[in-house]
Amino acid sequence: MVTNKIFLNKRGGEEIMVLYLIAMVFVVAGGLAGMVLIFAGSPYDIREIEATLLMEKIADCISYGGRINENFILNGTAQNTNLDICHLNFEGEEEEFFYKITFYDIKDLDNSFMEIRGGNLNLEASYSINEYSENLPKGAEKSFYSLDNSDNQYIIKILTVVKKFEQNVKK
Amino acid sequence: MLRNNLLNKRGAIGETLTWIPATLIIIATMVVFLILSGLLAKMKIINMHSIKNDVEEDSPILEIKNILAHISAEEKNKEIIDNILGEENG
DSSP states (O other), X not given: OHHIIIIIOOHHHHHHHHHHHHHHHHHHHHXXXXXXXXXHHSOOBOHHHHHHHXXXXXXXXXXXXXXXXXXXXXXXXXXXXXXXXXXXXXXTOGGGEEEEEEEEETTBSSSXXXXXXXXXXXGGSSOBSSSOOTTSOEEEEEEEEEEOTTOOEEEEEEEEEXXXXXXXXXX | OHHHHHHOOHHHHHHHHHHHHHHHHHHHHHHHHHHHHHHHHHTOBOOHHHHOTTOOSSOHHHXXXXXXXXXXXXXXXXXXXXXXXXXXXX
């Protein structure tokens, strides 16, 4: 009787197994929750798209239908040196963006004809284009061709840089 | 008889030996998947190519502007300008 009670009673062992199984369920569930949190908690990095869209907006403001807006160049003379007429709305985040527009007369490509800069000028020093780096602001740079009202030909180079680490890069 | 019962632990040891590697495998798998999800999370980058697979140019708007300017200029210096833009835009 005593022997049966002490040595053949396996209830304690079963309880330990149940506890072990519950612990394993928690481990697996915790692991799955962790995976979801890690993946879902990491933001999408859309800085490249943002930089490209800003560049296209600026290009649309500067030139339309192959002609440079007369507020910028009129009869071969530089007019505006800011983008106020473009009504770009940075929603109070001007420090997160930088843009530089350089006009080159096709007759003198070594010297810029006119330059417009804006936003956070410190961003011009370091940015990455076509290469991914979490720690660098993302940039987009393209050139296009346009004419002024006197048919003078210009190459216009637009550089845009977007910082916005907080919204696009997990700390 | 009593002595035999006390000393015969083979069943219990065998069971434990099965559960220890099983536990280790489960934990190792979890760690591997956690690391993989971390690596996948770092690849959450959306660029122009990922949303416009069918578009060859990075910025078709600028390409259209070039074409319109060439038409307006009656294709004056077209070759020179296209070469410059090709070099600039890669």
